[in-house]
Amino acid sequence: MTTEYQVTIEPLGREITCREDQTVLDACLRAGVWIPHSCTHGTCATCKAEVLDGEVEHGEASSFALMDFEREEGKFLPCVARPQSDLVFEADVDIDESIPVHPVEDYVGTLVELADVALGTRRLALELDRDLRFNAGQYMSLAIPGHDGVTRTYSMANPPGEPRRLEFQIRLTAGGLATEGWVFQNLAVGDQVALSGPYGRFVLREDRGEPAVMIAGGTGLAPIASMIQRALLEGVDGVGHLYLYQGARTQEWMYDVDRFRDLAERFPDRFTYRPCLSEEVAEGFAHGLVTDVLNDDHETLKGHVGYVCGPPAMVEAALKTLMLKRLFPRDIFKEEFLDASAGATAVRSPLIKR
Ligand SMILES: Cc1cc2nc3c(=O)[nH]c(=O)nc-3n(C[C@H](O)[C@H](O)[C@H](O)COP(=O)(O)OP(=O)(O)OC[C@H]3O[C@@H](n4cnc5c(N)ncnc54)[C@H](O)[C@@H]3O)c2cc1C
Ligand code: FES
Known part of the structure; x- marks a missing residue:
């Protein structure tokens, strides 16, 4: 029989049950208790939390996401750690009441x-x-x-x-x-x-009425495509004007251009589409990296919100550009498409807050 442990999440004071073969994050999300997470594979450190009482097994935590001294201090990564006893831990829970929690x-x-x-x-x-x-x-x-x-x-x-x-x-x-x-x-x-x-918590803030600059590299377009369709096609009126900057090297790497051109034609007051090619000059496309095109398009982005998604290097470049354009980090939402290679390197951007 599989052993089950009682897990208490502070500062919420919520108590849940976690099997010994289940990760702490999995048990929380399935019980409808949201705690921060991103990669879910022990590489990004977003979920880092502190054991207040009890024991965990650290699982596949990357030694860069969770350093030895942090393990000694009682830190752990709930996305890969499994309980070895009843557990009380403290997570950096920053509840945004405007975002519904859907249990895993x-x-x-x-x-x-x-x-x-x-x-x-x-x-x-x-x-x-x-x-x-x-x-x-x-x-x-x-x-x-x-x-x-x-x-x-x-x-x-x-x-x-x-x-x-x-x-x-x-x-x-x-x-x-x-x-x-x-x-x-x-x-x-x-x-x-x-x-x-x-x-995940890289989600459309449906109550943010400021104009939103959305920057997508490669398949980083996927969550942003979901957000744009949500705002334009599902009657979410609270969000401001959306600007999509979609980046690719050449047209061969670019997709769904007609889909977004069509939305821009149907919703000219709510949506602006800027497909950008960095290695090709072509009619109907801006020429340059998304960050350069964005830089030229806007004198300042004060009063905007930013959404950025794609490979880590592109996300970092976009964050720098948005901050130089006077966007505060608290107004920038981002998702990095980290893969298995990320856990094998200690080089992480100081711009990316964990
Ligand atoms: C929140 C989130 C959402 C995502 N959404 C999308 C999405 O919508 N679309 C999308 O295309 N991708 C997305 N990704 C990325 C996706 O999850 C995968 O990481 C990606 O598809 C690669 O998976 P893979 O199994 O093919 O490669 P992996 O097997 O993970 O390998 C990736 C690379 O790392 C190398 N590698 C493997 N192990 C190691 C090691 N130990 N040390 C060094 N190098 C190693 C491999 O050779 C390979 O080059 C997302 C990632 C995150 C975190
Ligand atoms: S979500 Fe736990 S380390 Fe990334």
Whole structure:
């Protein structure tokens, strides 16, 4: 029989049950208790918390995300740590009442669409066994077939009003277990996929009326596409004008341009679309890195909010640009698409607050 422990989350004072083979984060999110998290694989340190009483096993925590001295001080990463006794811990819980908490649950999806949409980029559509409630911008954890318990995270590109048919946009990573070894190899329409979620707090702030600058690199477009469709197509009137800066090297790497051009035509007072090509000059596209185009477009971004998503280096460059344009860190929301290589390096940007 699997042992279960009582886990108390401070400063909330909430008590939940956690199995000995379950991560503390998983137990919290399934019980509807939100604590901070991002990568869910022990590499980003977003979830770092402190044991006040009890013992944990640190699991696959990267030695850079959780250093030896921090372990000695009682710090741990709830996304990979499992309890070894009853536990009391303190998390950096910053509850935003305006964001609904949807407990994590398990789902099974059937692949109903698989298409190449750009170089090394695929769109997947999954029909779920039942409705999923989520906030625009959140992501799911997909189990990789044949690798017991190994998961990878992908963001929904569809808005929450489509609760049963999920869209994912996935970029090929050379040597990657999920992408090269599965999604770009033998995944086929009709296959069943086990997934859990929703996760994450990179979500559309539906009560922020300021204009929003949204910067997407590669498949970092996915959660932002969900947010834009949520705002424009699902009757969310509270958000300000949305500016989408979508970056790619050349047109071959760019996708969904017609989709966003169409939205910009339908909602000229609410949405502006700026597709940017850094290595090609082409009609209808701005030329340059997204950050350079953004820099030229706006004298200042004071009074705006920012949303940034993509590979870590691009996210860092975008954060620098937004701050130079006088956006405060508290007004910038970001998601880095960290992969397994991130846990093997200590080089993290000082701009990225954990
Ligand atoms: C919150 C979140 C949301 C995401 N959403 C999306 C999305 O919508 N679309 C998308 O395309 N991606 C997304 N990602 C990225 C995605 O989760 C995967 O990380 C990505 O697809 C690569 O997975 P993989 O299994 O193919 O590669 P992995 O097996 O994770 O390998 C990645 C790279 O690291 C190398 N590597 C593996 N292990 C090590 C090691 N120990 N040391 C050094 N290098 C190593 C591999 O050779 C490879 O080059 C998201 C990530 C996060 C954190
Ligand atoms: S969410 Fe725990 S280390 Fe990233």
